[in-house]
Amino acid sequence: MATEKISVMVTSNKREQLQMAAMVASVGAVSGNDVSVFLSMNSLNFFVKGSSEQATTEGHMGKLIEEKNVPDFKELFQQAVEYGDAKIFPCSMAVDILGLGQDDLEAYISEPMGLTSFLSDASEGQVWHF
Amino acid sequence: MELIGQMKLAEVGDELEVLSTDKGSADDIPEWINKVGHELLDSFEEDGVLHLVVKKTK
Incomplete structure (x- = not known):
């Protein structure tokens, strides 16, 4: 099984972006890839313990994600770490x-982690930004 | 993800059966099994519910 380096930078506070980032990170990690996630700008506040901040939606998909029983992005990021040994910085x-x-x-x-380290870490493999 | 969590807990040689009504699972689960190297023993649909039987191989 080929292991690939996958770096995911997350800066958005939008439901759709956060959900897609969490899906890339979790599916990538549980498929045996080496996944690093970098949380900055408007995404970090969701990961503060006890944070009540709710992601806002960009369009109809975001609203449908909220209405249907889709696993929450935070749950998917946690599973990326627990099941796939992803690292979230x-x-x-x-x-x-x-x-x-x-x-x-x-x-x-x-x-x-500082941006310099993340960029150096991300210099090989796939880089995704949400 | 439910399957992956259970596979982590299972012993090598254990067989798990996943039931899903999500159309994406029909593509995604066999793809994951293939990628990670487990074995898909059986897959069938019954009353609109997809059943996938997976054996943990490592």
Whole structure:
């Protein structure tokens, strides 16, 4: 089985983007690929423990995802880590701006990573942005 | 994902049967099984429900 490096950068707070990012990360990881996710800008707040922020929708698919019983994007990201050994890194700049400590983030989120490291890590393999 | 979670918990040699009404599963599950290297023993549809029998091989 060929293992590929898959890097997923997530910056959106839109339901459709977050869902697609979570699907790429989870399916990629459980299919034996080496998956790294980088959370920055408007995506990070969803992964703060106890966060009540709800993703907003871009169009009709987002509304249908909410109405139908589709697994939540956060659940899929967690499964990517638990079933597929994906790594999810919060952007160190975004962590600073939000004033977060490691204990403030969900347990399946790794230590913060800087953009320079992520870019270097992503230099081989597939890169996706949502 | 339900299947993958259960496969993690299963022992090598165990057989699991997935029931799904999601049309995408008919393509995605066999593709995943093939990619990861498990064995698809049987697949059939009954009353609009897809049944896939998978054996954990490693």
